[in-house]
Amino acid sequence: MLVWTIYISFLGAAGLVLLPRENRRAARILALLTALAGLALALGGAAQYELRATSDTRLDLVNLPWITDLGINYHLAADGISVTLVLLTGIAAVAGVLFSWNVERRTREFFALYFALIGAVYGVFLSFDLFLLFVFYEIAIVPKYFLIAVWGSTRREYGAMKLALYSFAGSALVLVGLIAAYVVSGAQSFDLLVLAKQSFPVAFQHWAFPLVFVGFAVLAGLWPFHTWAPTGHVAAPTAASMLLAGVVMKLGAYGALRVAMLLFPEGVHYWQNWIALLAVIGIVYGGTVALVQRDLKFVIGYSSVSHMGFVLLGLMTLTQIGLSGAVLQMFSHGIIAGLLFAVVGRMIYDRAHTRQLSELEPMNLGVLAPFAAVTFVIAGAASMGLPGFSGFIAELQVLTGAWGVFPRLTILAGVGILVGIAFMVRVWIKTFFGEKQTTAQAAAIHIEPISIPERVGACLLLGTTVLIGLWPGLLLNLITPTLGSPLFQPLWQGGRP
């Protein structure tokens, strides 16, 4: 069932292209149906996974020979981590469609590209053949570029180009590393399970790991390679920034975990401290920069860099609880950042036509758009990492794992949390509860009421973060056993038998 999440998205994209150009309504409905079908399949697949996963917590979906000469297989499978992220993609896809209901310009092409991206994302999360994973990873870059360049706003060509270039540069590193691993292993296979069993020479791991890890982590917003993220997020149309923050950044983190860390366990141990340091710098730096932004969307963009820092920190703890926190943070940040971008891009920018905090301050949006205010406050509380929301459980696990390994960095990350609280409170106040004298420009603003699709989308995302915040077991029951599976054993042992 999980495999069909990929196919249905690409089919949806194809179907959208075939629709008559002027029928926007049909395009929207088809898009919503495709997204819902994807979510339903993801949920069904999760249930199926719970029932049928083998003892090493993997559910093989398809394994067909593809390019036999090179030993490349069409191998799709799922473990608990894949399932978690597939669920995230399903939810984010539905929410994204709901928040793009008002796209009037080339609606059908917009959604077609949107689903091409979604399909590729599902593909990355389900690939167990690394060549296949790489192909899906590359497919995702193209629609991303066009979504931003065509439908974007502020400096969209620049943002799109920067994102594409960073992605391609990262991919190039990954490709070099992958091919090197293929050659060095001599196993004539790109299959993850085969390659992960190889003990690569230590010296090789020491240089191959940072290549592949950084190549992927560029997309996860690893400092100092994060600069595409704020500009890209800001330039992108609402749904695309929701997907960028919600899902695409997870592709990077997922790749870093699935490929770099599983293939080169000794390389991880060698570079552990340095990357953890970069992660914590990202946490503090992202938050601090967010604190002084004038454009509301930049605040959220930088907050993503900060929150993805927790993912990378969690990965670098190399403890089960830290990794479990990292995966949960991927899920949680996907939901929360998606929601924040939805409020900022759709609920505020599409109505107030500005994102400058100084211009929003006199508008009294808290009174004019109470639903947006409440949503943003709750999403902000979730983003601060207040308990009761999914982000809390994730940060709790990441920091618990980090205490035993990097006590100093843990305390620094605590400072990062505080900065995160501060910038969120600042934008709460400036955006919705400003007390500046109303200017003529602000008074002339007509705020149309929040539409039904927006309300449904907001409730979907809010409900998810609270649900996981209160019953984290729903996802932890998927993640924890997977981290205990044989595939991950070398990681815990640092590659040494």
Place this chain on the structure above:
Amino acid sequence: MNTFPLLSFLTLIPLLGGVAALLAPRHTNLARRVALAASLLALGVAALLWAMFDTGRAGYQFAEQATWVGPLGIDYRLGVDGLGLLMVGLSALITPFAILASWKIEPNARLHFALMLFLEAGLFGTFTALNFFHWFIYWELGLIPAYFLIKLWGGPQRTRAANQFLIYTLAGSVAMLLAFLAIYAATGQFDFDQLAALARNGGLTDALFDKLHGSFFTSRETLATVIFLGVFLGFAVKAPLMPFHTWLPSAYAEAPTGTAMLLTGAMSKMGVYGFLRILLPLFPAQMRAMQTPLLCLAVATIVFSAAAALAQRDLKRMVAYSSINHVGYCLLGIFAVVQLTGDTADAATDKAAALNGVMLQMFNHGLTASALFYFVGLIEQRSGGLRGLDDFGGLRKAAPVFCGLMGITLFASLGLPGLNGFVSEFLIFKGVLPLAGWAAAVSTLGLLITAIFLLTILQRVFSGPLQERWTGWKDLTIGERLTLAPVMALMLGIGICPQILVSVANPAALAMLKLF
């Protein structure tokens, strides 16, 4: 044993009530009524708990337990002992009082009352939860509503006050969270009792050191002290203990009346509660090691806040500082009892007296301080926003009942025998004097200054010639009298018969003494 989950139910009432208030139609009285009904229902359940509470039994009653987050080994565990029951009762009392005090609040009454009820849910949860994981959810749940209550309905400086309040408190919370995560990383436990059991034989320090030592923490004691300070900071800000109190005067002064009542009446008790429920059992050795500096801070809190109150010209700020002063006595009592005294019967009696005093003081101060804020609110409302010490005079002639009742409250606050405040402060001093004589001696200065400024209020506002503009001052209305009646009755009742509180507090105090 009753199997109905009374404590969960109690916490659920204000949560559901808050949602119901939000859903009530706009521009009607329904939201107010729903909120009042919910808070009264909660009060009823709290009264039921009080009636069913077995004072002869130490330990947690009405306990509930269920697995919550299996993979992390976290249980949902609730229960109240005497301390928890006192605090639950106090919160349940103050909330309807505060709702009545802000009955006419505008604009957006629905949101206001919903936030108040969410805050109450946070209080109930904090005072009943026995596992850090969900205890912390409730701890923070109280915060966001309080923030918005100040931010949206507060006085002219509200934005600044609310931000300061939020950032300070959250800074404390983050420090506490980090410390608890270190504890969790070391022990795999979030359960307060399990951790206390570990701490009793030094296992907590050992576990922390085994797991976290490294280049950074080289000594066993340093590491435990750092973790202790993290948790300590969370509670010290909340209570507050000097020098972490600077958020409080402006937050209380800018908060609308009802919110100020909740903040001082119940929320400041969360900090003291944390000292008793978490710090004492988990870190007795660290507290003992730092006893002298801690006592100094408590004494400074008591004396300086009283002096600061004396220097204020704004009634609400005076009451705010006096609130810090009164919480200071609680902290004084707590820091005194960690003293190692050996097993003599005398020392045990002193410690028990001090702890009883602390718990009673928490309850009594909650009652008295919220009543004082209520009176200041009434003054502000009647004078059209004035609340300066020198704006009034001679109100006694125009409003004798107002003057009489506020006078009683002021006397209760300064600890006049026969009223509630006396019993608790007497017990604290009785206990602290033999344990830490110098601290008790210096603290009496605080008592003295408190008496001075409270009497000053009485004199400046109610005596002297009646100013022309206040000749039409309205005395308390029937509604206001009815609102005050239960609180006044309790102040007198507890003063005359403190046994109603001591019988609940004492078993908890005795059990707590065995923990360290």
